[in-house]
Structures are given as C-alpha cells and as structure tokens.
Amino acid sequence: EPAKRKSKMIDTVSGAEALPFALQLKALLEQEVRCQPKLCGLRVLESAHDNGMRMTAKMRDFEVKDLLSLTRFFGFSAETFSLAVSLLDRFLSVMKIQPKHLSCVGLCCFYIAVKTSEEETNVPMANDLIRISQNRFTVSDMMRMEKIVLEKLYWKVKAPTALHFLRLFHSYVQEKAGSQNISAVERLEAKLKACHCSFGFTKLRPSLVALALLALEVEEQHESGPVEALRDAVKDLQQHLT
Known part of the structure; x- marks a missing residue:
C-alpha cells in the first residue's frame, strides 16, 4: 500500500529536460489544465x-x-x-x-x-x-x-507550477535572443514569490503568470538598452500559448 501511494504521489512533471521545448511545453500545458x-x-x-x-x-x-x-x-x-x-x-x-x-x-x-x-x-x-x-x-x-x-487532490501532488514555466520560458527566451541577455532567472523567481503571496494570481494559469513576469522584465530592461531580440522571443512564446 505505501508503495502504491508513493507511485501516486509522484505524478511527475520532471524528467522532461532533455525533450525539445515544444514537447516540454505541451506536456506542462496538458497537466496545467488538470x-x-x-x-x-x-x-x-x-x-x-x-x-x-x-x-x-x-x-x-x-x-x-x-x-x-x-x-x-x-x-x-x-x-x-x-x-x-x-x-x-x-x-x-x-x-x-x-x-x-x-x-x-x-x-x-x-x-x-x-x-x-x-x-x-x-x-x-x-x-x-x-x-x-x-x-x-x-x-x-x-x-x-x-x-x-x-x-x-487525488494524490496528484507534482503539478506544474508557475516556476516550472518561468524557468522553461527564461531559458527559451535567452536561447532565442542570443547576445541580448535577459535578467537572471533568480531575479524573476523573487518576483514570482511575491506574486504567490497575493490571492489575485491564484485565478490565473501558471503559464500566463510566468509569461507576464518575463514580458514585464523585458520591458523594464528596455530602459537600459536594446531588447528587440528579447521582445521577439517573448512574442514567439505568446504564439506557443495561444
């Protein structure tokens, strides 16, 4: 019985790191809905x-x-x-x-x-x-x-969180933008923690919270330098989510 419970608990979203971005995103979005x-x-x-x-x-x-x-x-x-x-x-x-x-x-x-x-x-x-x-x-x-x-919760413990999406999106944008660096992911994670502490964000899909944080960060960076490649990468991400 304990082993059965353990296997139910590990309704995992991990182990996908080696997959192409589109497949990782598809798997996360399918679980996000549930x-x-x-x-x-x-x-x-x-x-x-x-x-x-x-x-x-x-x-x-x-x-x-x-x-x-x-x-x-x-x-x-x-x-x-x-x-x-x-x-x-x-x-x-x-x-x-x-x-x-x-x-x-x-x-x-x-x-x-x-x-x-x-x-x-x-x-x-x-x-x-x-x-x-x-x-x-x-x-x-x-x-x-x-x-x-x-x-x-029907033992569905390992749900995709906004953090999963944030890290996936951050790495995607950084790769697409090439030489234009986006802020460190730790800075975005700190902002996400603040979002978690506000009830208003509970009604939004985690993927959208992550995308919004990333888009806002790119716009804030615009004040200190060119961000066209970063903006294009974020727009590309939006296409994946629609």
Whole structure:
C-alpha cells in the first residue's frame, strides 16, 4: 500500500529536460489544465466577509507568507515553496475550511511539498516543523490532515507550477535572443514569490503568470538598452500559448 501511494504521489512533471521545448511545453500545458484550482471555489473565498467565521483571501495570503518564511528558515528551494502554494490553493478551492484549521492545512501542504521536492536527508521531523512554525496542533492532527489533503487532490501532488514555466520560458527566451541577455532567472523567481503571496494570481494559469513576469522584465530592461531580440522571443512564446 505505501508503495502504491508513493507511485501516486509522484505524478511527475520532471524528467522532461532533455525533450525539445515544444514537447516540454505541451506536456506542462496538458497537466496545467488538470491541476488548476477550481475557479468557483476561489470566488467563494474571494467574496467571503472577514468576520472570523469563514476563510478569506486575506487569510490565505497571510498563510502563504508564513510558508515563505518557513522556506527561508530551512533554506528550502523555490520549487518547494511554489509547490506548497499550488497544493494549498488547489485544496482551498475544493474544501471549505474553518480559519482555525488553516495553519494545519498550510503546514501539511508545505510538508508534502518538502517531501516531494527536497532531498530525503533534508526533510525535518513533523514535530520540529510544528514547533518552529509555532503551531499548537499535534503530529497526529497533522498526519490526519495530510491524508485529507492528499485524498481531496487525488494524490496528484507534482503539478506544474508557475516556476516550472518561468524557468522553461527564461531559458527559451535567452536561447532565442542570443547576445541580448535577459535578467537572471533568480531575479524573476523573487518576483514570482511575491506574486504567490497575493490571492489575485491564484485565478490565473501558471503559464500566463510566468509569461507576464518575463514580458514585464523585458520591458523594464528596455530602459537600459536594446531588447528587440528579447521582445521577439517573448512574442514567439505568446504564439506557443495561444
């Protein structure tokens, strides 16, 4: 049974690095459609009044910022953070939860992402994670919630995130533009983390968030030098997405 569960968890989007760009993009876009948060659920969250009784978009944003702090504290990768946010948004879009359960749900999504993206030797104990995040629930509470999260997401853990698209697009644009260098991908990743902390971006496809960040970066670079080749490469990308 554990082996069966493990194989379900690794509904992978990795291993495609050697494929041509068009095939990598096609595979990611096909999975993106299946792993989007439900818009109707996000709208319920967005329209909720902040009376302490119902989950709100603002509460979601605070939780994501807490997960970003945890990511930095442990020195975990951008992949881990992006995946944790993806899991959280997908779960919140299909399950109505009480605000008091949000920190447990958020930490479970984070823990699943850590176990999926990080080296096994770097995965902290659940009780350490609870203690460091200053939560009061127990390890058994967390394990029960983790099972609920995984079941509600049908064990589809490794969804394509905006980070996957951003890295793929960045490398494509850089290759197409030749001598015109685009900003380092780390700079764009930092901006993406800020986007993750804002509920408004949850309703957009990850591929579009990544493309918009890249296009904006090229326009900002325009102030300091020629970017025609970069612009052409971004336009080419847009064609691939339409």
